[in-house]
Amino acid sequence: MTRIRHTTVGIIGGGPAGLLLARLLHRSGIDCVVLESRDRAYVEQRQRAGILEQGTVDVLRACGAGERMDREGLVHDGIELRYDRRAHRLDFPALTGGRRVMVYAQTEVVKDLIALQLDDGAPLLFGAQALAVEGADTDRPLVRYTHQGRQQTLTCDYVVGCDGFHGVARQAVPEHARRTYERSYPYSWLGVLADVPPSCDELVYAHSERGFALFSMRTPTVSRLYLQVPNGTDPADWPDDRIWDELDARAAIDAPWKLERGPLTAKAVLPMRSSVTEPMRYGRVLLAGDAAHIVPPTGAKGLNLAVADVTVLARALDRLHRTGSTESLDAYSDTCLRRVWRAEHFSYFMTTTLHTGPDQSPFDTRLQLSQLDRISTSPHAAAELAENYTGLPLK
Ligand SMILES: Cc1cc2nc3c(=O)[nH]c(=O)nc-3n(C[C@H](O)[C@H](O)[C@H](O)COP(=O)(O)OP(=O)(O)OC[C@H]3O[C@@H](n4cnc5c(N)ncnc54)[C@H](O)[C@@H]3O)c2cc1C
Numbered sequence: 564m565t566r567i568r569h570t571t572v573g574i575i576g577g578g579p580a581g582l583l584l585a586r587l588l589h590r591s592g593i594d595c596v597v598l599e600s601r602d603r604a605y606v607e608q609r610q611r612a613g614i615l616e617q618g619t620v621d622v623l624r625a626c627g628a629g630e631r632m633d634r635e636g637l638v639h640d641g642i643e644l645r646y647d648r649r650a651h652r653l654d655f656p657a658l659t660g661g662r663r664v665m666v667y668a669q670t671e672v673v674k675d676l677i678a679l680q681l682d683d684g685a686p687l688l689f690g691a692q693a694l695a696v697e698g699a700d701t702d703r704p705l706v707r708y709t710h711q712g713r714q715q716t717l718t719c720d721y722v723v724g725c726d727g728f729h730g731v732a733r734q735a736v737p738e739h740a741r742r743t744y745e746r747s748y749p750y751s752w753l754g755v756l757a758d759v760p761p762s763c764d765e766l767v768y769a770h771s772e773r774g775f776a777l778f779s780m781r782t783p784t785v786s787r788l789y790l791q792v793p794n795g796t797d798p799a800d801w802p803d804d805r806i807w808d809e810l811d812a813r814a815a816i817d818a819p820w821k822l823e824r825g826p827l828t829a830k831a832v833l834p835m836r837s838s839v840t841e842p843m844r845y846g847r848v849l850l851a852g853d854a855a856h857i858v859p860p861t862g863a864k865g866l867n868l869a870v871a872d873v874t875v876l877a878r879a880l881d882r883l884h885r886t887g888s889t890e891s892l893d894a895y896s897d898t899c900l901r902r903v904w905r906a907e908h909f910s911y912f913m914t915t916t917l918h919t920g921p922d923q924s925p926f927d928t929r930l931q932l933s934q935l936d937r938i939s940t941s942p943h944a945a946a947e948l949a950e951n952y953t954g955l956p957l958k
Pocket of ligand 1: 575576577578579580581598599600601606610611612613614669691692693694725726727728729730731833851852853854860862863864865866867869
């Protein structure tokens with residue numbers, strides 16, 4: 564027999580977007596239920612993003628999820644660009660009037676939010692798979708889902724799809740009312756985790772005719788490293804020594820530098836894609852985070868955009884709850900899409916400036932090097948990159 568329950572805001576997806584939205588609504592006294600298809604251990608261990616913009620850090624602190632982040636996260640004041648055997652550092656606070664970023668893994672953000680939610684928050688149901696959202700254009704949309712082997716129904720005042728790129732919520736927007744803009748890239752990333760202290764104090768973005776490489780970290784003892792690889796690459800074709808040799812070759816500069824090697828603990832290939840679905844609201848169904856848009860990870864924007872969306876949405880729902888005004892909610896899609904397209908452009912810019920495409924001509928490479936040289940020599944060009952990287956202020 565189908566069980567029916569009601570909530571004010573039904574949230575599909577317990578990733579960063581869904582968990583943070585639940586936290587923010589809880590603080591506004593708005594009841595909600597989070598449906599997450601996977602189990603807790605899976606969600607807490609899924610390796611993904613690791614760079615938090617200043618605005619993301621501020622929101623996590625303000626909602627009570629910043630304590631461990633402030634203790635264990637690594638504050639970074641810049642990044643290094645490598646190209647043409649040279650290294651150039653960008654000083655973020657100097658270029659942006661004081662903005663910086665925090666290295667704190669998405670796995671840890673998710674763990675902190677789950678712990679808060681289970682301790683003092685709205686229901687968070689693991690193993691609850693949403694099957695469909697119905698009645699988006701009615702006053703009482705509903706989510707059909709399965710949980711503990713039973714078909715269930717959640718009726719809601721509003722449904723928020725935070726169910727990522729492969730979720731079901733997007734389908735609640737009829738085809739005639741939705742438009743998707745997409746771009747795929749002719750390369751992927753091979754991402755690895757290594758049990759070795761990072762070889763650099765800040766992230767290094769390396770342009771090379773052999774392909775792009777990124778040197779990042781999760782903690783003072785764990786490195787996170789990426790290599791551009793062809794689409795369809797099988798990680799099994801990349802034994803550990805081949806990965807280390809290639810990272811070394813792509814980061815080479817005419818100055819002393821040593822890449823510390825260590826045991827690799829995870830290896831995965833990530834495709835690179837840009838996609839935006841508009842609008843982000845249809846009737847009483849709203850989309851947030853990867854459910855509405857994805858970016859290639861070169862600009863470190865995916866997680867930060869998800870946080871920005873739900874921050875805007877939580878404020879709009881809070882205003883509705885306190886005053887009865889739907890004005891902010893009505894503006895939700897337009898407000899978010901402005902920021903989304905800026906992040907899409909920045910992610911595309913970083914990706915196409917730093918990667919070497921399979922059909923790239925020597926002319927294209929000279930253009931990339933000229934652009935990198937411009938960033939290294941013009942404070943204006945450097946500030947443009949730094950402002951986008953550290954994140955535009957949340958209005
Ligand atoms: C493999 C990978 C690596 C990435 N690496 C980086 C990176 O290095 N840097 C960066 O900035 N960004 C990275 N990203 C992007 C970043 O992690 C995402 O933008 C971020 O996770 C978005 O959060 P979200 O909550 O919107 O979506 P998600 O994190 O995808 O969360 C969606 C949640 O919904 C759940 N769900 C899905 N369908 C259903 C359903 N039908 N019913 C119930 N629950 C459902 C999923 O299990 C998941 O927990 C990466 C993304 C991926 C996929």
